[in-house]
Amino acid sequence: MRYRSLILRRLQYKRHWTHWLTVDRFPSRSMASKIYIARQDQFDIPNAEELEELKKANSRLQEELADQKKAISEVESEVRGLQSNLTLEEIKSEETKLQSEVQEMEEKLNKLRNGVILVKPEDKKVIEDSFAEKVNQWRKRKRMFKELWDNITENSPKDQNEFKEELGLEYDEDVDVNMQSYTDMLASLNKKRKISR
Incomplete structure (x- = not known):
């Protein structure tokens, strides 16, 4: 039970x-x-006057708390500002580093002014030929890919952009690469070669 x-x-x-x-x-x-x-x-139950005094004390304490928070935030911002400034040792090390960089740059500038050739003509020609070959290969491969891609997607029911995303393909434009700038550079190189001959 x-x-x-x-x-x-x-x-x-x-x-x-x-x-x-x-x-x-x-x-x-x-x-x-x-x-x-x-x-x-x-518990002591306060009367109306005591309640009013408690409310006033509470509002006074709230104001003091707000003032304290404001003072703390000002001090914290000042501390952050001081911490972001460099110390004397850091300034001196930065100054020596910058002076050494300036000295290196002045030496390079003096070499260039005195006519010192930093790159040999043979090395320059090899680099230009390699650059021209790479740009031409890029152009051919881009054309071959475009022909293949057009044949593959011609009768495909899928959207080309979705299919491209599914395969993980990226065009030059997707990665902000423009072949025209490299082609223009190659044309200016060829123009300089013709003038120098």
Whole structure:
């Protein structure tokens, strides 16, 4: 047979709480649940004047808190500004580094002004020939790919852009590469060669 009993017990804590223990009894096992309720007789209920004083004190404390937060944010921003500035040692090391770079650049400039040839004509010709060959191969391969791609996608039911994405193909334009700029460079190289002959 199932029945419920109610037991009232007072616990000795810093806050005086009343401890209610409800026990449900079953034939084979028991269950318990605890409910804590604060004693109401320990609290002082303030009157209207005291409530008004508490509200004023609360608003005054809120203003002080806002002022403190503002002061903290100003100090933090000043600290960040100071941390972003270089120390004297860092400035000196940066200065020596920049002076060495300036000296290297001046040496290179003096070599160029004195007519020192940095690249041999044979090396220059080899590089220009290699560049011309690579641009021509690029042009041929692009044309061959375009012909194959047009044949493949001519009767395909899929959208060309979706099919291209599915295969993971990228055109030159997709990666911001323009063959025309390289072709113009090659044409100017050929023009210089004709003038020098």
